[in-house]
Amino acid sequence: MxxxxxxxxxxxxxxxxxxxxxxxxxxxxxxxxxxxxxxxxxxxxxxxxxxxxxxxxxxxxxxxxxxxxxxxxxxxxxxxxxxxxxxxxxxxxxxxxxxxxxxxxxxxxxxxxxxxxxxxxxxxxxxxxxxxxxxxxxxxxxxxxxxxxxxxxxxxxxxxxxxxxxxxxxxxxxxxxxxPKPHMGGGVGIDRGINKPLALSDGSFREHGEWLRPKEKERLRRLERTAARKRDHRKPGERNSNRIKRTFDQIKQLRARATRRALDWQHKATTELADTFGVVGVEDLTIANMVRSAKGTVEAPGKNVRQKAGLNRSISGEAWGRTVTMLEYKLADRGGHLFKVPAPNTSRRCHACGFITEGSRESQARFVCKNKTCGWSGNADTNASFNVEIATRNTAPQDIVGARTWSLSRWAGREASTTHPVAR
Structure with a gap:
């Protein structure tokens, strides 16, 4: 081909x-x-x-x-x-x-x-x-x-x-x-997050450190303060001086360095996943809507605008869409498959019992099912990846799904759990 x-x-x-x-x-x-x-x-x-x-x-x-x-x-x-x-x-x-x-x-x-x-x-x-x-x-x-x-x-x-x-x-x-010959590696569900960049349904994680070292982050903050001060002293309509241009170039170089390190990590992580697994399921996220500003309008101002702006920066910094794009073509080159499953409630539903119970998501990192007959507890991102795997197995063609081993192959819950109502 x-x-x-x-x-x-x-x-x-x-x-x-x-x-x-x-x-x-x-x-x-x-x-x-x-x-x-x-x-x-x-x-x-x-x-x-x-x-x-x-x-x-x-x-x-x-x-x-x-x-x-x-x-x-x-x-x-x-x-x-x-x-x-x-x-x-x-x-x-x-x-x-x-x-x-x-x-x-x-x-x-x-x-x-x-x-x-x-x-x-x-x-x-x-x-x-x-x-x-x-x-x-x-x-x-x-x-x-x-x-x-x-x-x-x-x-x-x-x-x-x-x-x-x-x-x-x-x-x-x-x-x-x-x-490519069919990739007979196992199947896995992946949840993309902030605290855990990639959480897999086999219980493992793919993580990275900060893209900039502490001294580089301090230098970037210092340069941004310098640029802001120079902008404030510039007259309206006045062209940028050579010194402020040089400051902007230094800021661009530091940010570009962070981007190159992020790309390097994404390539290494996605190559390893494509080599290991034959079927990968991910959430079908509309990232553009997720990173919209919460400012609202003058008549109806938004709430928690600064917190939402910080979350938007974190989501954009992880470049979730680029990760999926890399996984998609690398799996295709190796004979594997990538499936996108509906995203609603994957982080709120307990994979073990299939119910959505209020208060189960105790924090960003911990999930404790409040259903009295269940009580499963663990990492919230891992629970979400379990739900992604279940949705992938339910929606993907059975000739592809059935030919592979899955981390939840011993799971004894209900396969139709996605239709269950909220448990109170």
Missing amino acids: KRQRGHKVRLYLTPDQLVTVDDQGHGARAMWNLLHELWQMTPKCQRSLARMDEAIREARKEIPWLGAVPAQAAQAVLKTYHRAWVNSWKGRAASPTFKKRTSRRAVDIPQGRDLRITRLSGHWGQCWVPMVGLVKFRWTKDLPVGKRADKLNRVTGARLVKEANGWHIVFRVQTEVDE
Whole structure:
């Protein structure tokens, strides 16, 4: 089967190349904004890709700094913008908006043949970036280039992206692989949380420490206070000084370091889970609704706004959606399956008796069933993972579920417990 993956590496640019790539990034962002303005001004009956394409060609001829964007990259901006509207019309995303100067800069290289990727040594490679020249990058993964490349195994394109620690290139790699054999590992339910990032229904946990060390967290707080003080002393409408820009860059670098550590942990944890289990069940959470602000309106202000803001930051810091995305494609590569089950009451229901009893969730970490005929007690996240496993076994196809061992295979409770009323 055909597999498409992205491979991201850091570019090592010379000072002149850095200036050129920065100009391309700003030009691509400006082109997006000009397209957005033109789209809004054009009557609906006259909007078309051909009209927008003609506008791009004229703009690149007349405006020098737009001419810094390669022609194919400019066409890619138009295609990406149109695709954003298609996703909006189909309800998959919000409508495209104006891109701020602080937004993430990116430049497309649509054709893989233009990259001319070569390996220089065991740890270094180089590629061709249009209007920039040959650029060195760290060779961290074998790419299908040179004699190893063919119609089915090749680099189909790339994208330059600006991160806090410099410019990176993301290669789009297409490879032909054999269909994976069915993964006969056991099944498990996983509950995602804050105190316990991943709680498994076999009773184990996957945990991590703080993303930033104590000294790094203190430095981040100090930089944020400095930035706030400098903002307060700035006159309305005044542009940022070089010193406050430098402070913002230092804050970005620290936050990017925390993000890289979180990504590293997520990759290691999800790879281990995908290697071990053949079927994984998770809650089908609407995370965007969970992290909404509790401010409310002037007429109906919200309650516990500061506490809710702290919870929202914790949820966003765990990146639950990214964890599920990683698990999904890694399980598929290994012949496993991931199922999403309904989330309501998984943390309130006792898995042992199947009842929802008021007061059973004693705290964020402890669950004690108040049903007089049960009395099960244990970690609240583990109980939720048991409920996720039960829901997965009840809803997933039986030919997949029945072929595997489960941590609750000896569970003697009622399989239809999800329909039981609240016990008082």
